[in-house]
Amino acid sequence: PxxxxxxxxxxxxxxxxxxxxxxxxxxxxxxxxxxxxxxxxxxxxxxxxxxxxxxxxxxxxxxxxxxxxxxxxxxxxxxxxxxxxxxxxxxxxxxxxxxxxxxxxxxxxxxxxxxxxxxxxxxxxxxxxxxxxxxxxxxxxPDGAQGADHLRFIFYRMGFNDQEIVALSGAHNLGRCHGDRSGFEGKWVNNPTRLSNQYFKLLLKFEGKWRKTTLANGLQQFVYVDEDLAGGEGDEDEKEEGLMMLPTDMSLLSDPQFRPWVEKYAADQDLFFRDFAAVxxxxxxxxxxxxxxxxxxxxxxxxxxxxx
Ligand code: DDH
Structure with a gap:
């Protein structure tokens, strides 16, 4: 035994x-x-x-x-x-x-x-x-290529509401997309092994600067590359890789019911942590x-x- x-x-x-x-x-x-x-x-x-x-x-x-x-x-x-x-x-x-x-x-x-x-x-x-x-x-x-209607279809089926959908999405503060897994590429935040409310802050901070790109496999995602850092000379390791958002992530900004929660979580990490733990x-x-x-x-x- x-x-x-x-x-x-x-x-x-x-x-x-x-x-x-x-x-x-x-x-x-x-x-x-x-x-x-x-x-x-x-x-x-x-x-x-x-x-x-x-x-x-x-x-x-x-x-x-x-x-x-x-x-x-x-x-x-x-x-x-x-x-x-x-x-x-x-x-x-x-x-x-x-x-x-x-x-x-x-x-x-x-x-x-x-x-x-x-x-x-x-x-x-x-x-x-x-x-x-x-x-x-x-x-x-969920399919990252889609939008707010799809998020509601998927998460309402599980019994979640709009606030809970946004709180759960904050998990994208962690990790990255892999071309050989989902087909999308890159990470959402600069420090992807630390949970924080940075994902929400970045969604808002670069609003209007997230650029839609089409990957070689045909998938579309949004990227932000800081030109000053990206083009920089010097150490390969210090070059900015650029950050990304999926179309589903961007729908949290454009949807009128989701957006207020993005703003609340960006402004208050304690609130995000409380809601994230519960959901x-x-x-x-x-x-x-x-x-x-x-x-x-x-x-x-x-x-x-x-x-x-
Ligand atoms: Fe996610 N997610 N996720 N996600 N997710 C990916 C990676 C990670 C969607 C698509 C993708 C949640 C919601 C959604 C994590 C946690 C959570 C990738 C990249 C895609 C694509 C996979 C790869 O290539 O390796 C979509 C769409 C949604 C949505 O519609 C809301 C939720 C709710 C969570 C959660 O944990 C609560 C994490 C962590 C990763 C990083 C994985 C890794 O290997 O790194």
């Missing part, structure tokens, strides 16, 4: 989770990977595992960790997330008691805190049982039905009559 593992059928306790969290913290620093941190791609893994949820049909969501399998893992929207899963594999081997579904979501909460963000309330107890009837169809995750926690809980022990109940475990 695993040392200090939860009793069968019980969710892990805070004490049992402490060494798991420490192991996640220890793997975040990845000098050879991207901008030096596994944090951003771990956040994206948790978001894509949960963001398939549909409240009408009660399908999708983080429980089950279905992205381990081709049907969900092979969705082009999930390209690149195998890196995040690989980062966590040694932690899973070291602590087999934690489900993949818990590990992926917990790792994101740990990463957000380690990258200077707020403490995201997180509760364990997810299982790795994949209910075939609940496997989400592909195409439930990210809500995202990670989508679709979970818990028993009195906190353990997630799968329909197969539901006793006859329970649902009537």
């Amino acid at each position: 695993q040392q200090n593992a939860p009793a069968p059928g019980a969710a892990p306790t805070a004490e049992q989770l402490e060494p798991v969290k420490a192991a996640v913290r220890a793997l975040l620093h990845q000098p050879e990977y991207d901008d030096g941190s596994a944090g951003p791609v771990l956040v994206r893994l948790a978001w894509h595992s949960a963001g398939t949820y549909c409240k009408e049909t009660n399908t999708g969501g983080s429980n089950g960790a279905g992205m381990r399998y081709e049907k969900e893992g092979g969705d082009p929207a999930n390209a690149g997330l195998q890196h995040a899963r690989a980062f966590l594999e040694p932690v899973k081997s070291q602590f087999p008691f934690i489900s993949y579904a818990d590990l992926w979501t917990l790792a994101a909460a740990v990463a957000v805190a380690e990258m200077g963000g707020p403490s995201v309330p997180w509760q364990g107890g997810r299982t790795d049982y994949v209910d075939d009837a609940k496997v989400p169809p592909r195409g439930r995750l 990210f926690a809500k995202l990670l809980e989508l679709g979970l039905k818990r028993d009195s022990q906190g353990r997630v109940v799968n329909d197969e475990n539901v006793e006859d009559g329970y649902r009537s």
